[in-house]
Amino acid sequence: MKYLLIGLKKISQNSLISKFISSASEKYISSLISVIATLLLTYLYGLELIGFVGVFSIFVAIGHILSSAGIGQIILRYDMTAGILAALFLVNAFIGCCIFLSFILLGDIFSDWANVENFDQVFKFYCSIVVFNAVSMVPVAIVTKIGNFKILNIANLLAMILSIFIVLTTVDKENYFWASLYFVYFYGFRAFFLLIYVRKMVWAKPNFLQSRQYIKFGSYVFSANVLKTASENTLSFLLPSLVGLQYAGFYGLLVKARELIVGSLSHAIHRVIYVERSKGNYSNSYPRNSALFLTIFASLFWVCLAIFIDDFLIYFEVRSLNNPDLTLKVFLFVLITTLFLPAYNIFTQMIQYSDVRFFSYIENAYALSFLFIALFYRDTPGLIFTLLGLVVIFFAVIAILKFEKTNKLRLLSLVFFLGFFAACYLLIWWLLK
16 A cells, blocks of 8 residues: 555656646546436437437538637637637637538538438537537637636536436437437537636627738648548448448447547647647657557457447347447447557647648548548448458558657557557457357
8 A cells, every 4th residue: 555655646746647637537527428418318319319410420520620720729829819819709600600501501412411311300400519619619729728627527517417408308209319409409508608708808809900810720731630520420421321320329339439538538648748849848758658558548448348238238228230240340440440549649640740741641641541431332331341440550550650760669669559459359359259
């Protein structure tokens, strides 16, 4: 016990570790709120609801990227007056409204592409999330910059409670598709609470003249973000019409688990490394060790999930996953992305600082490969998951080779990541078989 306390004390005194724990805990609380709400809705309305929501995710994600225009990152980097922040807030809101109207006008085309029942009834309501995200972009950046993460968590928690209450009191199980409006309510309430907190800044007299210098972003990074966002959500959009809403919901829940493990921690790690890099306290060992840690942590979680997957399917009364081969391929595909995305995401973000053009090339190539395979092989879902898994591995290897500076480090990193993945993959394949 004595040595344990000494070890914990040393960890608490390590500034980098303490900053990471603080950043990760904030992100994890928000992610946990999202996961808890998703599991509750899945239990009440079935996996069909999650599959149905996935159809709309591509529109929300692309709308968010287009309306943000890099403004959130600009606010984090520069000190601004209330007038400039108010101007950026109005610009964001205006862009969000324009994108919302564009989606509404193109709704019939999107409905034909989606080929999902009840799409038309919900689409117009769901696209309002684009406006809510655009309106909350500047408030979120302001709160993040001042480090008051408690406000973000409180806003998320209150929004979840109110949204769940509205859904439970207005939607029955037969009309599960209307329960998808939970996410509309959630982002609406969240934007409202955050606007109240930063009202003095965003409601100041806007200074559009001075804000002009900030309303710009790198074309390389922007195009990469748009393509990557589209590729990440294409499967969620296509799966309901290809394999049914339950399989799409199963995939959506696994992705939620992946984001809880990889997304939250990757975001926290990148934020801490970004701050340390700006202070000159940077070493290549930070991102490398972070990627190794995330890979090991994710593999342990995924092994546990594979052991209890049958209990999960029984608990949520899943009856329509009647294709064991496809179920296995979906699970293993998300496993591959879970194990290789830490290395890919962290290393490419570090590459961005030194070679933004190469970063844009690899991100665009990664996204285009995803889109091509998902669209070209859409009639063979099992083959899609196999090919996309190979794409993830290939680009992760490219990121490793580019990031590491010596052949020895490249070889060691490849041996570890590929070897660890192979062992974990075979173990989980055996457990699921």
